Amino acid sequence: MEAFILEKLILVAIVFTISLVIAMYSTLAERKVAGFMQDRYGPNRAGIGGILQPLCDGGKFFFKEEIIPAGAHKVLFVVGPTLAIITACISSAVIPWGQTLTIGGREVVLQVADINVGVLYIFGVVALGVYGIMIGGWASNNKFSLMGAIRAASQSISYEIGMGLSIIALLMVTGTLSMGEIVAQQSGFVNWNIWVQPLGFLIFMTCAFAECNRVPFDLPECETELVGGYHTEYSSMKLGLYMFSEYINMFVSSALMAALYFGGYNFPFMYELGLSQNWITIIGVLVFFLKIFGFIFFFMWIRWTLPRFRYDQLMNLGWKMLIPLAIANIVLTGVITIIKDTYF
Amino acid sequence: MQSLSNRKKVIEQKPMTFWERMYLPAIAKGLGITIRHFFKKIPTVKYPEEQRPYSKNFRGQHSLKRDEQGRERCTACGLCALSCPAEAITMVAAERTKDELHLYREEKYAAVYEINMLRCIFCGLCEEACPKEAIYLDGPHVTAEYLRKDFIYGKDKLVEPVFDIKNLKQETTN
Amino acid sequence: MSIFYFVAFLAIFFALMTIFTKNPVHSVLYLVITFFTLTIHYILLNAQFLAVVNFIVYMGAIMVLFLFVLMLLNLNEDTEPMKSNLVKIIGAIAGMCLIATFLGAFRVIQPTNELVAGNADIGLVKNLGKVLFNEFLLPFEISSILLLTAMVGAVLLAKKEVRKA
Numbered sequence: 001m002e003a004f005i006l007e008k009l010i011l012v013a014i015v016f017t018i019s020l021v022i023a024m025y026s027t028l029a030e031r032k033v034a035g036f037m038q039d040r041y042g043p044n045r046a047g048i049g050g051i052l053q054p055l056c057d058g059g060k061f062f063f064k065e066e067i068i069p070a071g072a073h074k075v076l077f078v079v080g081p082t083l084a085i086i087t088a089c090i091s092s093a094v095i096p097w098g099q100t101l102t103i104g105g106r107e108v109v110l111q112v113a114d115i116n117v118g119v120l121y122i123f124g125v126v127a128l129g130v131y132g133i134m135i136g137g138w139a140s141n142n143k144f145s146l147m148g149a150i151r152a153a154s155q156s157i158s159y160e161i162g163m164g165l166s167i168i169a170l171l172m173v174t175g176t177l178s179m180g181e182i183v184a185q186q187s188g189f190v191n192w193n194i195w196v197q198p199l200g201f202l203i204f205m206t207c208a209f210a211e212c213n214r215v216p217f218d219l220p221e222c223e224t225e226l227v228g229g230y231h232t233e234y235s236s237m238k239l240g241l242y243m244f245s246e247y248i249n250m251f252v253s254s255a256l257m258a259a260l261y262f263g264g265y266n267f268p269f270m271y272e273l274g275l276s277q278n279w280i281t282i283i284g285v286l287v288f289f290l291k292i293f294g295f296i297f298f299f300m301w302i303r304w305t306l307p308r309f310r311y312d313q314l315m316n317l318g319w320k321m322l323i324p325l326a327i328a329n330i331v332l333t334g335v336i337t338i339i340k341d342t343y344f
Numbered sequence: 345m346q347s348l349s350n351r352k353k354v355i356e357q358k359p360m361t362f363w364e365r366m367y368l369p370a371i372a373k374g375l376g377i378t379i380r381h382f383f384k385k386i387p388t389v390k391y392p393e394e395q396r397p398y399s400k401n402f403r404g405q406h407s408l409k410r411d412e413q414g415r416e417r418c419t420a421c422g423l424c425a426l427s428c429p430a431e432a433i434t435m436v437a438a439e440r441t442k443d444e445l446h447l448y449r450e451e452k453y454a455a456v457y458e459i460n461m462l463r464c465i466f467c468g469l470c471e472e473a474c475p476k477e478a479i480y481l482d483g484p485h486v487t488a489e490y491l492r493k494d495f496i497y498g499k500d501k502l503v504e505p506v507f508d509i510k511n512l513k514q515e516t517t518n
Numbered sequence: 519m520s521i522f523y524f525v526a527f528l529a530i531f532f533a534l535m536t537i538f539t540k541n542p543v544h545s546v547l548y549l550v551i552t553f554f555t556l557t558i559h560y561i562l563l564n565a566q567f568l569a570v571v572n573f574i575v576y577m578g579a580i581m582v583l584f585l586f587v588l589m590l591l592n593l594n595e596d597t598e599p600m601k602s603n604l605v606k607i608i609g610a611i612a613g614m615c616l617i618a619t620f621l622g623a624f625r626v627i628q629p630t631n632e633l634v635a636g637n638a639d640i641g642l643v644k645n646l647g648k649v650l651f652n653e654f655l656l657p658f659e660i661s662s663i664l665l666l667t668a669m670v671g672a673v674l675l676a677k678k679e680v681r682k683a
Contacts, residue, residue: 037378040388076547117643120570127578131550134582138543138589146589153586157579177643305378306371321365 003106011112012093019092023247024054026296030247033300061240069233071141080136081234081241087132088245091125091252094118096180098265098285102278110285111180118179119167122256123160126211129249130156133213133220136242137230148229151311152220155210158318159217163207165326166200169333170260173197183264187271192263199329201261203322208253210318213246215303219311254295255288262291403466405483406459408503411449416503417478418457419450424470424479432463433470450476457502461486461495522562529555542588550581567643 028043028050035042043050068077098110115121130152137149173196174182186192194201210217221229228234231242258264265284275283309317363369389396409417420437438455440448447453464486470479489495529552536548553576560569650658 033382036382036386039381039384039386041386041390044390115566117566117570120567120574124570124573124578127574127582130578130582131585134585134589135547138585150586150589153582157582160579301375301378301382302371305374317367 007106007108008112011108011110015092015097015112016089019089019248019251020244022251022292022296023244024058026247026250027057027243028053029296030300030303033297034304037301037304058240061237064236066236066238067233069141072233073139073141076135076139077233078238080132080134080139080230081238081245082132083135084129084132084245085241085248087125087129088248088252091122091129091249092255094121094179095252095255095259096183096264097288099281100277101281109180110281114178114180116176116178119171119177119182119260122179122252123164123167126163126249127156127160129211129245132242132245133230136234137220140230140233142233144226144228144232145230148220148222148226148232151222151226152213152230155213155217155219155314155318158315159207159210159322162203162318162322162326163211165323165330166203166207167260169200169326169330170197170204172330172333172337179259183259183266186263187266189263189266189268192261192266194261197261197329197333199325200333201257203326203329204261205257206317206322208257209299209302210314212249212253212299214250214299216306216309217314218308219314222308224308250296250299251292254292254299257295258288258291264288264291403468403471403481405461405486406464406470406479406481406497406502407483408454408457408499409478409480410504410506413446413449414506415447415449416453417449417476418454419452419476419478420454420457421452421475423473423475427469427473428464429467429469430463430465432460432465434458434460454499457499459497459502461497462492522559525555525558525562529559543585546581546584546588549584550577553577553581564642565646567646 031053032042032050043053046052046056068074093112094115096111096114100107100109102108133152134149137145137147137152140146170182170193171177173193174185176182176185182193209215213220219229220226221231223229226232231239234242265281265288267284267287270280270284411417420435422435422437425431425433425435434456435454435458436456437452440451440453444453466481468481471481486495532548532552532555536545536552539545539548553572557569557573557577560566560572
């Protein structure tokens, strides 16, 4: 039992560290990608090719003056960013990073917790994530912040519905809510869920963009209209935490997309090459991270391509396009499943 | 109403078709454009490490020249100051004494020679006016400073260092 | 068991805070924490599905909407209307009635009932789904119709009235 707890603790520590480091370097990657897409280099002064830039930014955040506005609610002003970063961090708990690894005769499952409602757990945590933004925006006692907070709330609720409905179609195919099982079902290449749920994936991805408050759905922090949105009044590391949680959310939703639709740690010909189980696991983890990085790049690619939606367009897209499409997808999936079960 | 210039263009705002409202084709097109730029050659020059080739008649910081024996050529005639359209140059002349023969070529020399780099427009007229070929704008860019007074360059910054063959050799062996 | 008492204490404490705090936004936030403690209770009872659904629906959606509305209204202590004594008395009587009903219900419930205490895994998705769609299909569908009615009503309320020209 002790060994089990120790093993899980180590795994939690590793997952935490990895998500924080990836979030840190996503900031650099974002600026680099932006640079390359705009025909320039991006930050390249700190370290070789700007590799130390995130550390410099982090250091700067810590040493900046910490301002709490006079009219702000002191407690909730601090609770906001705290909640944002906590919810961002805990959502990675149910993601299966790899298969089992045998170390010294002990089988270690590379997943922190394989609870049997894993997918729903992620939804719950994502739903909770909006509290950080709302509380922070309200506690700032600033009209722009409040507007940002309200936009965040309505946007996240609207897109959660579409996300949930697109997932239901996926669950009809997989027949389980456990993340571990969903990924295990997609072994090889042809079993990936993207081949059976392309429309569902598209809807899910759009909603994931909205849930992460990423361009083209970054209306909560819309600079052109709301100064800085919900984090207008934030400075120093509290702003840093908001930024950080955004990047961790991006990492987690990339991992989610890779795990749910693109086979997670599975890669083509994983059993045909005659590798030992440990090697399959290790390569699987690397492949999984490769997929995640691919999605993170896609997030950035989209960000530096598309302009921001207008608010009414956002709502129209969410309620009048994505939700009907998701429902149609559910019906279609159901019909196809029945046809397959009865005739084949 | 009839347009006078005949260049008026009536823009039609049709409601978007279903395919357009899907946004997907437009998004794909946009993504194509940005990814093309991602792999394009970047025209930025990383300045301090790489420098673009300068023109042969580039005019940078002034330098006061020495002759072949290492003596300052300037005789403080004031033609450069007179020709300067920005009135950036000031000088104080002095007479050469016996034991300064190896320092100054002419009998009269500039004891103080100052160029205000904030005023200078790098036109090169001082260079053209000089009868002794004592001033040339052949230096690098004039760098930034924190204080205005630091932009007034005196002889310490302007006069070129004494040419010494030994220093040159050391530099090449290093 | 000690975890249960601790969480139960927290639940009651935050529920009371919800009532006694003056600021409506604080009140809603305390209510969110109360729901969170209820989620922990569900997990302690091994009802994972119920726990997560409580988490998503109540904490993630309904309370966000509550908060949303309250933030827009910007209520504070000054705008709180004075409540008459009549309302207070009626409220007290209603509360007493509710408590009496609960106590009566607890007395009647038999702990040996299979659905109350028998199957410890009833809260897992699979078992819950089977129970819902077999034994309790009719109540389940009726409640879904109720929700549908509420939804139609909401849409009707939100729709602008079209004037007959």
